[in-house]
Ligand SMILES: Nc1ncnc2c1ncn2[C@@H]1O[C@H](COP(=O)(O)OP(=O)(O)OP(=O)(O)O)[C@@H](O)[C@H]1O
């Protein structure tokens with residue numbers, strides 16, 4: 001079985017269901033918004049939330065993808081930075097529990113967390129992110145030994161904001177002979193790092209995952225034309241269009257893949273699990289269309305649960321469907 005290494009933000013979601021908007025007002029958080037907060041505010045908010053009973057869910061985009069590839073049975077590793085604290089320990093031990101080899105680096109800053117205020121009858125979510133230790137991950141943290149022995153290297157697009165880090169990571173991954181994939185992560189990261197992103201995709205990336213708005217930010221085109229352009233720049237391009245499915249292209253080979261049927265309640269994590277399914281199938285040598293289908297099968301499971309963790313019955317169902325797809329496409 002081929003192996004995969006990923007690099008990303010080691011972030012833990014801290015979720016609290018609140019009786020009213022009092023705390024939102026106290027910390028000047030507009031309902032439904034996403035704000036970055038400094039350490040002091042981050043610590044005060046966390047303390048305040050604890051009174052309501054909090055739930056901790058270690059996550060981050062690439063970490064979610066690598067957890068998923070580990071569950072598929074691929075040897076999976078993760079590089080990220082945490083603080084020397086309980087939240088960091090929880091992140092590391094949770095990754096390990098799922099079978100991921102957590103190559104954690106340590107910062108003097110406290111561990112990154114995404115504090116989620118859940119309020120009102122519709123369970124509306126307001127986010128206060130404290131990035132902390134995650135932002136301290138830098139090029140000096142990386143060396144070739146971390147990459148050796150891995151077949152794939154998956155990059156979380158959010159990290160492209162640290163261009164020196166990603167330049168070095170991409171160079172080391174190439175040197176180690178890895179197939180390099182990237183999830184573009186967010187249209188504003190793509191917009192604000194335009195030239196760097198283009199250079200990265202053209203010269204290092206083999207497989208690119210973009211959703212509609214990221215593909216538009218990168219190419220200034222709508223999905224069907226955007227994928228043509230992306231596929232000219234790297235080996236495989238994937239453009240995801242949410243409940244409308246995805247498109248995959250390699251050279252002149254193009255497929256549209258409808259979304260798998262799902263009783264959607266929360267789309268969080270769809271992109272991360274899609275990437276895991278796609279890469280797993282790719283590592284088994286599956287045809288391009290089947291890679292997209294396997295991504296779609298597993299993404300359709302995560303949208304049926306709240307949050308990013310697929311429950312055991314759904315994993316069982318997904319693995320069965322995926323085994324059947326693989327068997328039907330193996331010679
Ligand atoms: N409502 C849904 N029902 C079934 N499948 C879905 C649904 N939403 C998303 N998917 C599947 O997940 C894939 C990725 O979703 P999406 O296009 O939202 O990616 P994304 O924007 O990167 O997601 P994320 O917000 O997790 O980063 C889609 O191509 C589709 O196959």
Ligand SMILES: [Mg+2]
Pocket residue numbers: 183185186211271272
């Ligand atoms: Mg995404």
